[in-house]
Amino acid sequence: MEFIDISQIQTDNKYLRLDTNVDMLKKSIETVGIIHPLSLNDQNQLIAGGRRYTALKELGITQVPFIRIDKSEKEQELISIDENLVRRDLNKLEMEEALSRGKELYEEIYPSAKKVEEEDLTKPEDNEIQTDLPNEQRSFIDITAEKTGLSKKVIKSAIDREEKASDRVKEMRKLGDINATVTNEIIKLPKDTQEHVADLIKGKSAKEVKE
Numbered sequence: 001m002e003f004i005d006i007s008q009i010q011t012d013n014k015y016l017r018l019d020t021n022v023d024m025l026k027k028s029i030e031t032v033g034i035i036h037p038l039s040l041n042d043q044n045q046l047i048a049g050g051r052r053y054t055a056l057k058e059l060g061i062t063q064v065p066f067i068r069i070d071k072s073e074k075e076q077e078l079i080s081i082d083e084n085l086v087r088r089d090l091n092k093l094e095m096e097e098a099l100s101r102g103k104e105l106y107e108e109i110y111p112s113a114k115k116v117e118e119e120d121l122t123k124p125e126d127n128e129i130q131t132d133l134p135n136e137q138r139s140f141i142d143i144t145a146e147k148t149g150l151s152k153k154v155i156k157s158a159i160d161r162e163e164k165a166s167d168r169v170k171e172m173r174k175l176g177d178i179n180a181t182v183t184n185e186i187i188k189l190p191k192d193t194q195e196h197v198a199d200l201i202k203g204k205s206a207k208e209v210k211e
Contacts, residue, residue: 001037003063006056008044015080015098016050020089025055037065039079047076048083078105086147092158093174098164099144099155106140114139121153161187166194172202181206 011018034056038049046053047069056064069076081102084090090098105118119139120126129146130138141155148155161180164187165173172178178186178201185206186194201209 001065001067004040004044006053006062006064009038009040009053009064009066010043010045011050011053013046013050013080015077015084015177016046016053017084018054018091020051020054022051022058023056025051026059029055029059029061034065037067039077040066040067041069041071047079050083051087074105074109078109080124082147092180093170096158096162099158102144103140103159108173110122110136112136112179114142116141116156116159117153119156121156122152127152138158150175153175153189157184160184161192164191166191166198168198171199177202182209 029052034052036052038053039047041047043069053064069079071079081098084098085095085102097156107113107115113136116139119141130142131146135143141152141159144150144155145152157180161183165183169178169183169186172181173180182201182204186198186201186209189197
């Protein structure tokens with residue numbers, strides 16, 4: 001394990017969570033120290049450990065432990081996404097964006113992995129986590145379900161909402177005009193059709209939208 005002056009660490013990573021409450025983490029660090037070091041790339045950019053970084057900075061600790069990540073840019077991004085998903089303090093839309101991007105990166109890095117589109121979750125056996133397969137052959141939702149405790153159906157639905165929703169539908173979700181259940185119905189339509197009917201579903205129930 002190496003140490004670095006905290007002032008040398010770059011935090012221009014969009015996946016870092018630097019604005020969360022770290023009071024409990026600070027107490028833990030004061031009691032037992034840092035158990036998991038920060039993860040930095042060769043340019044001293046913080047890849048994982050945003051909350052730990054914030055806690056250390058607020059405590060006034062200048063020399064902080066780190067490990068060097070020697071991975072490609074895509075692998076670094078996947079590591080950052082993975083840390084966010086495992087912590088699960090993202091809001092629903094952030095979670096969906098992270099899952100969609102994570103799936104894209106994972107399938108590029110591991111071309112032999114089972115594609116999310118190939119998962120037939122109508123079969124009970126396919127909803128089971130496939131721990132008997134090598135990781136590079138398992139699908140992104142299978143790996144993520146094991147890490148997060150979320151069901152494979154929940155993960156796949158979240159990815160579908162992010163990838164299939166039109167811009168207007170996404171905007172309405174951010175504004176709170178429609179919820180995830182309504183979105184699950186509207187994304188069955190082509191994106192250009194979603195744009196035309198989006199304002200008509202505002203305030204409607206999922207049943208009404210489905211009809």
